[in-house]
Amino acid sequence: MAAPREVTDHDESDPVMSLPRRMAVRAPVLVIAAALLLSGCSQLPEGPTAAPDATPQMTAPAAIAPGAAPAELQELRYDTVAMTPVIDGDAGPTGEVAQPGASKVTVFDAVDGNPLALLSPAESVPVIAHSPGWVRVMLPSRRLLPTQARPKGGVTAPDRVLKQFVNRGTGWIKTSEVTIKTGLPRVFVSKDNNRLEVISAAGRPLAVYHANIGAGVPEGPTFISSGIGVAAGCGDAAPIKLSAQSETEDGYRGQSVSPVFIAGPSAECSYTAQDVADMKPRMIQLSPADATQLASFLQPGIELDVVASVQPEVS
DSSP states (O other): OOOOOOOTTOOTTSGGGOSOGGGGSSSOHHHHIIIIITTSSSSOOOSOOSOTTOOOOOOOOOOOOTTOOGGGSEEEOTTOBOOOOBOOTTOOOOSOEEEEOSSOEEEESSTTOOEEEEEOTTOOEEEEEEETTEEEEEOSSBSSOTTTTSOTTSOOOOHHHHHHHSSOBEEEEEGGGEEEEOSOOEEEEETTTTEEEEEOTTSOEEEEEEOEEOTTSOOEEEEBOSOOOOOTTSOSOOOEEBSOOOSSOSOSTTOSOOOOEEEOOOSSSOOOHHHHHHHGGGEEEOOHHHHHHHHTTOOTTOEEEEESSOOOOOO
């Protein structure tokens, strides 16, 4: 495997480079992901406790009445489900990330529209469109569970239907309630070429890595999720969690989330062969060294696009 391209303008003071390098190295991704991303706690699981196809009992969110007061609105997080407008052709990458202040931010369905939900101050989300006084952002929650996106009668919906209904939720927020970070890089993942590329805001390639991409990694736009943590007992590394979740499974081993992530496994910890098989479909796997360098470019909210074969255009 060829070494990643050298980054010649790395600046430790740059906020783009501020995410700890340790976040994606040393601990095996399979242990960390199962312990942290799937269960939301710091203890390692003791192996499978439910069948891999076990589906958590979850219901669609209640409809939000137009003009609802903020106290009645649902807070959007990685583990919530809310029917929000799907991304469309009027939205696109901007190289910007919106960060709420100390208070929750109201999310609307349109400029001067109806309130949909609340965005936690802990969330950083990519900006995908502008209007005076407003920005449109991608949201951290799923729009529907995969089982809710399937037609009645148990017939599995085509992939193109699932992609439109499970992830890719958006909303509008007021610029006065958030801080906008600009000039951030983007990440492209090409499935057929097993390639992950980091592109600067100016369109300049920063690094290229070989990646083993699981078949269950959803295609389309997503972003680096907030809430990266550490699993006890296996060093101080953590995987890079994406906002998009599985398009075919509601949850993993009875959990309420079905995560997709990037990481570089190592031999520091061990896990069963079944655990490895269960996790690989949802993983973008790099070498430990490449995962470490990739982490230096990233921060929550940075957009990532997964494509089947088309390479990004570099200006």
